[in-house]
Amino acid sequence: AEDANRAKSDFLSRMSHELRSPLSAVLGFAQLLQSGTPPPTERQEESVDEILKAGWYLLGLIDEILDLSLIESGRLSCVLEPVSLAEVLHDCLALVEGQAAARGIRLSLARLDDACIVTVDRTRLKQVFINILSNAIKYNREGGTVQVHCDAVAPGRICIRIEDSGSGLSPEQLGHIFEPFERLGQESSAIEGTGIGLALSKRLVELMGGRIGADSMVGQGSVFWVELDAPGAQTSAPTSVPKSAQETADAQLPAAAAPGPTAAGRRPCTVLCVEDNRANQLLMQRLLARRPDVRLLLAGDGQQGVQLAREMQPDVVLMDINLPGLSGLEAMERLAADAATAHIPVIAVSALAMRHDIDKGLRAGFFRYLSKPIKIDALTEALDAALARAGPLQAPAKAVAALPARKASSARKAKKDLTP
Numbered sequence: 001a002e003d004a005n006r007a008k009s010d011f012l013s014r015m016s017h018e019l020r021s022p023l024s025a026v027l028g029f030a031q032l033l034q035s036g037t038p039p040p041t042e043r044q045e046e047s048v049d050e051i052l053k054a055g056w057y058l059l060g061l062i063d064e065i066l067d068l069s070l071i072e073s074g075r076l077s078c079v080l081e082p083v084s085l086a087e088v089l090h091d092c093l094a095l096v097e098g099q100a101a102a103r104g105i106r107l108s109l110a111r112l113d114d115a116c117i118v119t120v121d122r123t124r125l126k127q128v129f130i131n132i133l134s135n136a137i138k139y140n141r142e143g144g145t146v147q148v149h150c151d152a153v154a155p156g157r158i159c160i161r162i163e164d165s166g167s168g169l170s171p172e173q174l175g176h177i178f179e180p181f182e183r184l185g186q187e188s189s190a191i192e193g194t195g196i197g198l199a200l201s202k203r204l205v206e207l208m209g210g211r212i213g214a215d216s217m218v219g220q221g222s223v224f225w226v227e228l229d230a231p232g233a234q235t236s237a238p239t240s241v242p243k244s245a246q247e248t249a250d251a252q253l254p255a256a257a258a259p260g261p262t263a264a265g266r267r268p269c270t271v272l273c274v275e276d277n278r279a280n281q282l283l284m285q286r287l288l289a290r291r292p293d294v295r296l297l298l299a300g301d302g303q304q305g306v307q308l309a310r311e312m313q314p315d316v317v318l319m320d321i322n323l324p325g326l327s328g329l330e331a332m333e334r335l336a337a338d339a340a341t342a343h344i345p346v347i348a349v350s351a352l353a354m355r356h357d358i359d360k361g362l363r364a365g366f367f368r369y370l371s372k373p374i375k376i377d378a379l380t381e382a383l384d385a386a387l388a389r390a391g392p393l394q395a396p397a398k399a400v401a402a403l404p405a406r407k408a409s410s411a412r413k414a415k416k417d418l419t420p
Helices: 002-034 042-072 085-102 122-138 197-207 245-251 278-288 302-312 328-337 355-364 376-389
Strands: 081-084 106-109 117-120 145-154 157-164 211-216 222-229 269-274 294-299 316-319 346-350 368-371
Touching: 002 042, 002 278, 002 376, 042 197, 081 085, 081 122, 085 106, 085 122, 085 145, 085 157, 117 122, 117 222, 122 145, 122 157, 122 197, 122 222, 197 211, 269 278, 269 302, 278 294, 294 302, 302 316, 302 328, 316 328, 316 376, 328 346, 328 355, 346 355, 346 376, 355 368, 368 376
Parallel strands: 106 145, 269 294, 269 316, 316 346, 346 368
Antiparallel strands: 081 117, 145 157, 157 222, 211 222
16 A cells, blocks of 8 residues: 555656646746736736736646645645744735735634644645635625634634635535535536635645534525644744745755845856756746846756856756756755865756655755746745855856757757857
8 A cells, every 4th residue: 555655646746747847838938928028018918917827727726636636645744833823814815815806805804813823734724724715705795705713612722714705505515515526516607616625625624633614504605614723832923934845945044045136236147057848948048038147057957967067167056856867856966965066056946846856855955946837036036045155256157058968968069158
């Protein structure tokens, strides 16, 4: 059984990679169009917005299906920590505020003491609340309300209730509400959904040692409630609790890794991108062409990336993980073991985005781990932080286009200025 579960987990990881790779190009180039110069026309901007909206929605569905499959195979775990409930709820309400405003729905949160702490996996709890809040908005009436209340229901136990003013549910519908792919007769409606969110939320809450349920009457709205453990001795809010494996890495960065100066004050620098996918190479070229301070090197596989890093001494390396021949993880290990390259910060940019992939990458020594499809703002912030940590100013290397390994026998044969 353990071998079967491991095989299923490996399959899901590969499937996640294969689905995220084309989405990386779609969403990456759409973001470039959205933020381009000159800016898009109003009509073009509407089209790009629809591409981005559909792309991020599809990515969310992929993640939910994979999470549900991991839970069912016993391969998804939660990291339980004391977390400020007020902070999580405020974050979640802010994320759905635009969705509510579009339908004239008023959101409200009953006064909540900042010292109210629950023992949960912060990232997974936000996932649960966003699922419930999104449904409360989607299936609500125009101009309706969504109210959030929190109460102590027993010693060491807190209940969060999310009430909506929608059309309500029948007893029969309530009996199926947490079943996977169950949309309760809404399949033919214009409201988007797959019936995965609540099923996943139930399993996540149970993984965190909690309970979830719903109460409703037709015509009187619905109340979804989540009951969670609270640390008995906790009396004040904890210090900043990392939200994910990536944020754990961010929290451990040295002070020198703060974001770098603005464009006007940036020093010339060299960035090596190790990427075998042509569309993603082009995306990085177009993105970094917007920064006159950056000269770009490209390598098409891990071996070539290591060779170029040794020869050209870039300030930062952007490294894919799933590379032909030498993988990104193996390339990272070689760079870290070589005194000539050990000082170079390496940022993973990979479609291997499951939690164990991220944890494995951070343990290997990556400065940051960015999941594809990337968000341009996140890449810019990570790059500036890495450049701020980079060593003393060096003369920038001539930009190089390293073709995929099958088309070039060495890095020197592949040199070409990429400056637009």
